[in-house]
Each structure stands twice: as C-alpha cells, then as structure tokens.
Amino acid sequence: MATQTDTRLTSTARPRLVPAPAESGRVRSRRRTKRLLGSWLFWLAIGLIVIWSVGPFLWVVITSFKLDRDLATLPPILPSEPTWSHYVNIVSGRPFYRYILNSLIVSVATTIVCLLLGTIAGYALGRLTFPGRVPILLGVLAVSMFPQISVVASIYTMLQQLGLLNTYAGLVIPYNTFALPLAIWILASFFRGVPAELEQASQTDGSTRLGALVRVILPLSAPGLFTTAILVFITAWNEFLFALTYTSSIEHQTIPVGIALLPAMYAIPWGDIAAASVIVTMPLVILVLICQRWIVRGLTAGALKG
Amino acid sequence: MMAHARQFIRQYAFPYLLLAPSLLAIGLIALYPFLQTIWTSLHRASLILPDSTFIGLGNFRRLIQDDGFWNAWTNTVYFTVVTVLFETILGFAIATALNRDFRGRGLVRAAVLIPWAIPTVVSSRLWGLIFNTDAGLANYLLTSTRIMSADQNWLGNPGLAINVAAIVDIWKTTPFMALILLAGLQTIPGELYEAAAIDGASFLDRLLHITLPMIAPVLLVAMLLRTLDAFRVFDVIYVMTGGGPADSTEVLSTLTYKVFFSATQFGYGSALAVAMFVSVLLLSAGFLFFLRDKLEVG
Numbered sequence: 001m002a003t004q005t006d007t008r009l010t011s012t013a014r015p016r017l018v019p020a021p022a023e024s025g026r027v028r029s030r031r032r033t034k035r036l037l038g039s040w041l042f043w044l045a046i047g048l049i050v051i052w053s054v055g056p057f058l059w060v061v062i063t064s065f066k067l068d069r070d071l072a073t074l075p076p077i078l079p080s081e082p083t084w085s086h087y088v089n090i091v092s093g094r095p096f097y098r099y100i101l102n103s104l105i106v107s108v109a110t111t112i113v114c115l116l117l118g119t120i121a122g123y124a125l126g127r128l129t130f131p132g133r134v135p136i137l138l139g140v141l142a143v144s145m146f147p148q149i150s151v152v153a154s155i156y157t158m159l160q161q162l163g164l165l166n167t168y169a170g171l172v173i174p175y176n177t178f179a180l181p182l183a184i185w186i187l188a189s190f191f192r193g194v195p196a197e198l199e200q201a202s203q204t205d206g207s208t209r210l211g212a213l214v215r216v217i218l219p220l221s222a223p224g225l226f227t228t229a230i231l232v233f234i235t236a237w238n239e240f241l242f243a244l245t246y247t248s249s250i251e252h253q254t255i256p257v258g259i260a261l262l263p264a265m266y267a268i269p270w271g272d273i274a275a276a277s278v279i280v281t282m283p284l285v286i287l288v289l290i291c292q293r294w295i296v297r298g299l300t301a302g303a304l305k306g
Numbered sequence: 307m308m309a310h311a312r313q314f315i316r317q318y319a320f321p322y323l324l325l326a327p328s329l330l331a332i333g334l335i336a337l338y339p340f341l342q343t344i345w346t347s348l349h350r351a352s353l354i355l356p357d358s359t360f361i362g363l364g365n366f367r368r369l370i371q372d373d374g375f376w377n378a379w380t381n382t383v384y385f386t387v388v389t390v391l392f393e394t395i396l397g398f399a400i401a402t403a404l405n406r407d408f409r410g411r412g413l414v415r416a417a418v419l420i421p422w423a424i425p426t427v428v429s430s431r432l433w434g435l436i437f438n439t440d441a442g443l444a445n446y447l448l449t450s451t452r453i454m455s456a457d458q459n460w461l462g463n464p465g466l467a468i469n470v471a472a473i474v475d476i477w478k479t480t481p482f483m484a485l486i487l488l489a490g491l492q493t494i495p496g497e498l499y500e501a502a503a504i505d506g507a508s509f510l511d512r513l514l515h516i517t518l519p520m521i522a523p524v525l526l527v528a529m530l531l532r533t534l535d536a537f538r539v540f541d542v543i544y545v546m547t548g549g550g551p552a553d554s555t556e557v558l559s560t561l562t563y564k565v566f567f568s569a570t571q572f573g574y575g576s577a578l579a580v581a582m583f584v585s586v587l588l589l590s591a592g593f594l595f596f597l598r599d600k601l602e603v604g
Contacts, residue, residue, distance in 0.1 A: 121328035130321040147538035150579040154339035177336045238425035256427035284423040292416040300489040
C-alpha cells in the first residue's frame with residue numbers, strides 16, 4: 001500500500017524531468033482517447049462543413065432528374081426513374097440559350113472594360129505616390145459598397161434618354177458602377193506587390209513609366225489580372241437588379257432574370273427550374289474548382305489591406 | 307526650368323492622367339446619378355410625368371410618417387444583424403477548421419467556395435425548393451426525425467419567412483467571411499500558440515487572448531463590408547417572397563424598387579433611397595469609429 005502511493009507521488013511530482021516514458025499508462029491512454037476524440041470531432045466538423053456547402057446544390061441536381069410525380073411529395077428522396085425531360089424542356093422548349101448568350105456577352109464585355117480601365121487606374125493607385133491617393137482609394141471602395149438601389153432610377157432615366165434601354169450597352173455601362181471599383185481595388189493591391197527594383201531597373205534601361213508598366217509590371221501581375229477577370233466576370237454574371245430593370249425582353253435579358261421570371265410565366269415548374277439552375281451553375285462550380293486559388297487571393301486582397 | 311516642369315508633370319499630372327478614364331466613368335455612372343437621386347428626392351416626380359414640382363423636404367416629411375418605411379427599415383436592420391452575426395460565427399468556425407493542415411484541404415476549401423459562386427437568384431430558388439411546404443426537404447427531415455410534429459409553411463408564415471431569407475444569405479456569404487478570416491488566421495505566428503501551450507493555456511484562453519486580438523482588424527473590416535452588403539439586400543427577397551407575407555420581409559431595397567417601378571413615384575422613391583443611403587453612412591461611420599478604437603488598442 002505505502003510503496004504504491006509513493007511511486008505514484010514521485011511520478012506526478014516531477015513530470016517535466018521525466019517525460020513520456022514515466023507517465024502512468026492511464027494518463028497516456030486518456031490523452032490518446034482525447035486526441036482520437038479530437039480528430040473524430042475534427043473530421044465530423046469537416047463533414048458538416050462540406051454538407052452545408054455542397055448539400056443544397058446537390059439537392060437541386062437530384063431534383064432536376066426527378067419525374068413530375070416524384071416532385072409533388074417526399075419521399076422518394078432519390079428519383080424513382082431518373083429523367084432528362086426537364087433538361088430537354090429547358091434546352092429545346094424555351095429560348096433558354098438566349099439568356100445564356102446574353103449573360104455571356106454582357107459579362108465578357110464588362111470584364112474587358114473593367115480590365116482596361118482598372119489596370120491603368122490600379123497602376124496609379126498601387127505604384128505611384130501623389131496627393132489624394134488614399135482618399136481616392138477609399139472613395140472607390142465606398143462607391144463599390146453603396147446601395148445600387150440609390151442610383152437605379154436615375155440611371156434608368158439616363159439610359160432612356162440615350163435610347164439604351166434593352167441593349168447590351170445599357171447593361172455593360174451600369175455594371176461598371178460596382179465592377180470597376182472592384183477591379184481597381186484588387187489590381188491596386190496586386191500592383192503594390194511587384195518589387196520596385198524591377199520597375200526601376202527597366203526605367204534605367206531607358207523605358208518610360210508606361211513602358212515599364214507594359215513590359216515589367218503587367219507580366220508580373222498576370223495572376224492579379226486573371227483573378228480580377230474571374231471576380232468581375234462572376235459578379236457580372238450574377239447581377240440581378242440592373243438586369244431586371246433595364247431589360248424587358250428575352251432579346252437582352254440575362255440568366256438571373258430568366259430564372260427569376262420563370263414561375264411568373266408558368267405555374268412553378270420546379271423540375272425545370274432545378275434543371276435551369278444546374279445548367280447555369282455548373283460552369284461556375286467548375287470555375288471555382290479550377291480557379292479557387294486565384295479567387296481566394298482576389299477576395300482577400302482588398303480586406304487584408306484595409 | 308523645363309526640367310522642373312517635367313518633374314512636376316511626372317509627379318502630379320501623370321497619376322491623374324492615368325486615373326482620369328476611371329474617375330470619369332465612376333463620376334458619370336455612379337456619382338452623377340446619385341446626385342440626381344438627391345435632387346429628385348426634393349421633387350414630386352414620376353416615371354410617366356417627368357415634369358416635376360419642387361416640394362423641398364415634403365417627401366421626407368411623408369417618409370417619417372410612413373409606417374411602410376419604418377417596417378422596411380426594421381426588417382432591414384433585423385436581416386443585417388442576424389446574417390452578419392451568423393456569417394461571422396460560422397465563417398470563424400470554418401476558418402479555424404481550414405487553418406489546420408489535413409489531407410484534402412484544397413478540395414474542402416473549393417467546396418466551401420461553391421455557395422459564393424452561385425447566383426443569388428439561383429440560391430434563392432434552391433432554398434425555396436428545400437423550404438417548400440408540400441415537398442420540401444426541410445419539412446421532410448424535421449418531421450421524420452420528429453423535431454417538428456407537422457409541416458411548416460415556411461415562406462407563408464410572417465414570423466419565419468425573413469429567417470428563411472436570412473439563411474439563404476448566410477449560406478451564400480459565409481464563404482467570403484471564412485476565407486478572409488482564414489487569411490487573417492494564417493498571419494498569426496505559430497510561436498504564440500507554442501508559448502501558450504507551454505504555459506498550459508486552455509482553448510478558450512488561446513481564443514480570447516491570442517486569436518481574437520490578432521485577427522480583430524481583419525474581422526472588423528470583413529464585418530463592415532458584410533454589413534454594408536447585407537443592408538442593401540434585394541435579390542433574395544425579390545425572388546423568394548417579394549416582400550410578403552404581409553410585408554414581413556419587405557426591406558428598404560425592395561420597398562424603394564416598388565415605389566420606383568410599380569407606383570412610379572420617382573420623387574418619393576428617391577427620398578427612400580436617400581434615407582437608405584444615410585442609414586448606411588451612419589452605420590459605417592459607427593463601425594469605422596469602433597474600428598479605429600480597436601486598431602489603436604491592438
């Protein structure tokens with residue numbers, strides 16, 4: 001009895017001098033259970049995160065393959081007979097491709113305009129020092145964050161006077177209100193990251209600052225340009241308020257408007273809506289899977305500098 | 307003298323020359339329309355009858371007595387507080403999990419990003435499907451696990467609908483929060499945690515005394531951006547509920563939109579837009595004040 005208490009006392013009294021091997025078996029196994037439990041909880045958390053993120057989209061994919069009679073009730077969870085009929089409806093029955101084409105034209109045009117204007121502005125804000133630089137940067141950020149609804153009617157009147165309602169230009173121009181500040185902000189933070197020595201070296205070689213921009217800084221900022229292009233494209237592709245307001249026919253309406261207005265035209269065809277959602281979302285999901293590294297850099301570029 | 311002038315141009319004129327196209331564009335399509343909105347808010351004007359009469363602050367006097375405006379204002383503030391709160395908590399949890407090194411981390415990060423890339427109109431439809439009364443997954447799961455005894459009409463219930471809309475927004479924007487916080491977490495030097503481990507600090511100690519103070523600036527900037535974004539919510543509400551049932555989900559953007567384009571009252575709509583802008587301004591001013599305070603302490 002007495003010797004037993006003694007050994008236990010000594011083993012707990014000097015834990016730092018005698019490490020792991022001297023620990024009693026019980027302590028070690030308790031620690032192992034704790035670590036094992038911790039790792040189980042960790043993987044459980046990861047599983048929940050993945051289900052939360054992907055689950056709802058997966059559910060729409062499942063729904064899009066269900067027959068109408070399976071859609072009215074639950075169960076069945078999975079389609080009793082998988083069907084392509086909703087996809088056939090979307091692709092053939094309605095001019096859905098037109099929405100996709102419109103969205104593509106508007107988003108690509110917005111991206112090009114924003115990259116052109118944003119690159120030179122971002123260069124000035126990211127690499128040059130001049131009075132008023134910081135207020136302009138903050139002003140640009142403020143414009144990107146203010147409520148679109150506060151300009152939606154004024155721009156409507158403007159486009160009406162210019163005869164630009166129901167045109168592609170009538171979407172691309174207002175899209176710059178939010179896309180251009182976004183592009184400038186991200187590009188400025190990327191340009192700031194290019195080492196100044198490289199630019200100076202090219203200037204001593206006799207090239208102008210603009211020459212240095214084209215020959216040295218642009219190639220080095222290629223990831224930044226790519227990031228900006230993806231983010232601007234996705235933002236324009238997803239835009240709804242302006243597209244809803246400035247277009248009124250399928251000739252120029254974009255995908256979000258098409259999907260939002262589907263139930264107004266037909267009695268909520270859930271299967272078709274699901275199929276349409278999958279069609280327009282798949283390219284974005286693939287884009288995210290391939291380009292996530294660049295997207296993450298772009299998303300965090302602005303906020304971390306602030 | 308010539309060299310001096312050239313130096314002056316290089317120093318001052320050149321940057322503004324580069325900025326000119328962008329500033330001109332932003333001025334024409336954002337600043338000018340915004341000033342136009344303020345000007346219109348002082349008039350009785352409509353979409354159909356562009357001839358307007360100057361009525362001073364008449365629209366704002368009407369606005370202060372308008373129950374519809376205050377209802378939308380309260381709903382917008384509720385929506386903003388609930389979404390930003392849950393996005394921050396969930397985003398922080400996800401960022402903490404992703405901050406560990408494990409197999410398949412890149413894939414999980416890509417999965418987390420998916421809701422962010424889906425158009426809001428689509429995510430509203432997607433959750434509308436899940437919260438459908440008759441054949442929705444939410445009712446099925448909650449009743450078959452006996453958490454609820456009967457099906458719930460989620461979007462038809464004035465107390466529930468705005469929370470369903472909030473879930474959609476939380477789902478869509480948590481990735482943004484998570485990734486920014488993850489970037490913030492990765493800047494914390496590992497030695498701090500090692501030192502804390504030697505001192506025997508608990509999980510809570512580490513969270514309160516290392517993690518939170520270290521990411522406070524990033525956290526607050528992210529919360530500010532999310533607050534401004536949540537306050538202007540439009541897509542989710544317009545697509546999911548259209549403001550109903552019984553105006554319980556009407557927010558400032560949807561109300562203003564209806565006054566503009568259904569009632570075609572451009573004057574009063576502009577007053578609503580200005581009131582919304584002032585609310586956003588006050589909100590961010592308060593945030594920045596708090597932020598400056600925090601940055602000085604940190």
